[in-house]
Amino acid sequence: MDKSVRTEIIEREYNRLLEPVTRWQRPQLVEAIGPNDLDAVAVFEEKLALVEAEVRSALESLTDGFFDSYGQVSYSSLKINSLPDIAPICEKVSKLAKTRPSSISCGFGAVPLRADFSYWRTMPKLTLHEALMLSVGLDPKSYSHDHLNDMQKRKKKIEPLWSALQFLLDRREVFRRFYPVGVSGYMSMSFPTLKRALETFGVELDQEFREALTFRCPDADHANETTKPSKSFSSQERETLLKLIAGMASEQYGFDPRHHRSEVIKNIQEDLDRAGLSMDAKTVRKWIRQAAELIPDAYWKD
Incomplete structure (x- = not known):
């Protein structure tokens, strides 16, 4: 040949x-x-x-x-x-x-698996699966929810998993502890609510995801500054705004200053989060109580 x-x-x-x-x-x-x-x-x-x-x-x-x-x-x-x-x-x-x-x-540093955070940080809310994957820097589409379930079954059969996948499965159990559950399963969560939950549980986050959370959730001090009435407001304008707050808080949320363990403040804060208006509970409570002072005492006497 x-x-x-x-x-x-x-x-x-x-x-x-x-x-x-x-x-x-x-x-x-x-x-x-x-x-x-x-x-x-x-x-x-x-x-x-x-x-x-x-x-x-x-x-x-x-x-x-x-x-x-x-x-x-x-x-x-x-x-x-x-x-x-x-x-x-x-x-x-x-x-x-x-x-x-x-x-x-x-590991989670493999570039082909990385999420495009310029896209994901524009989402109004994140599902449990999306937040889980993004928290370690992965594109949520790189491994589906069903794929993770299949890996969980492999784990039960004592089949070895790559360390990063085992880490992901363990982290999913943590996320299941704070994600709200609805009639059809886990509900989506706004960025501000998610940020507070992650901080409460002390979850280590991918740097790009942490930056996305910061982008969507200004720090508390900044948020408080933006909620302060402008110095240009007249006393009458300030009182008018407080009356609006008082009416909505009492009639729509059932706020009653006599009830110190009320869930109203939390409910208002969560509604603000859903609307993309992050505000800490201390700030919400401050203005609601100031507004309630304008309501006549007779109103609170059932």
């Missing part, structure tokens, strides 16, 4: 046989929270280099008999793989392919 033809066949088979494992490329990484399995990735890459060298050597040492047979079966990869000289090579590559890492093995 012509030497150039032989060389062409070797290159073709080298690329074909190794394709199941050479599809792997370590992704570009950014700094991220959570665990990874980079040690396992390094081991795979070392084995890959050895197998590549072994496959090259095995192909270059094939006899003329193989190349004579090759022409008769070259139309079918299955038939080529069944040839006695190729079968051992296929088995070696197949064994290595079973240990091929996924991108998540590099």
Whole structure:
């Protein structure tokens, strides 16, 4: 057989046989929270280099008999793989392919899995799954809710998971503790309410997600400043605004200054959050109580 033809066949088979494992490329990484399995990735890459060298050597040492047979079966990869000289090579590559890492093995810093926060931070609310994934920097579409459930089943069967996926499943249990539940399942949550819950539970967050929360939820001091009446307000204008607040708080929310353990303040705060108007409970309580002072005492006597 012509030497150039032989060389062409070797290159073709080298690329074909190794394709199941050479599809792997370590992704570009950014700094991220959570665990990874980079040690396992390094081991795979070392084995890959050895197998590549072994496959090259095995192909270059094939006899003329193989190349004579090759022409008769070259139309079918299955038939080529069944040839006695190729079968051992296929088995070696197949064994290595079973240990091929996924991108998540590099942790939540793998760029292909990262969320586009310029998009997600514009959402009015986030579902539990969206907030969970974004909290570690992942695009919510990279792993679906059902996919996570399947991984949970694998865990129960004592099948190993990549460290980052195990971390994600554990974190989902934390999120389930503070996400509100409705008739049809977990409800969506506004950014301000979510931010308070994450702070309460002390959840470590991906830096980009933390920046998105800050963008959507100005700090408390700033929020308080924006709620202070303008110095240009006249006394009459201020009193008019307080009367509006008093009427809505008492008639629509059932506020009663005699009830110190009322849920009204919390309800008003949550409604403000849903409207995208973040305000801390202390500020809400301050203005509601000032407004209530304008209501005649006779009103509170049932």
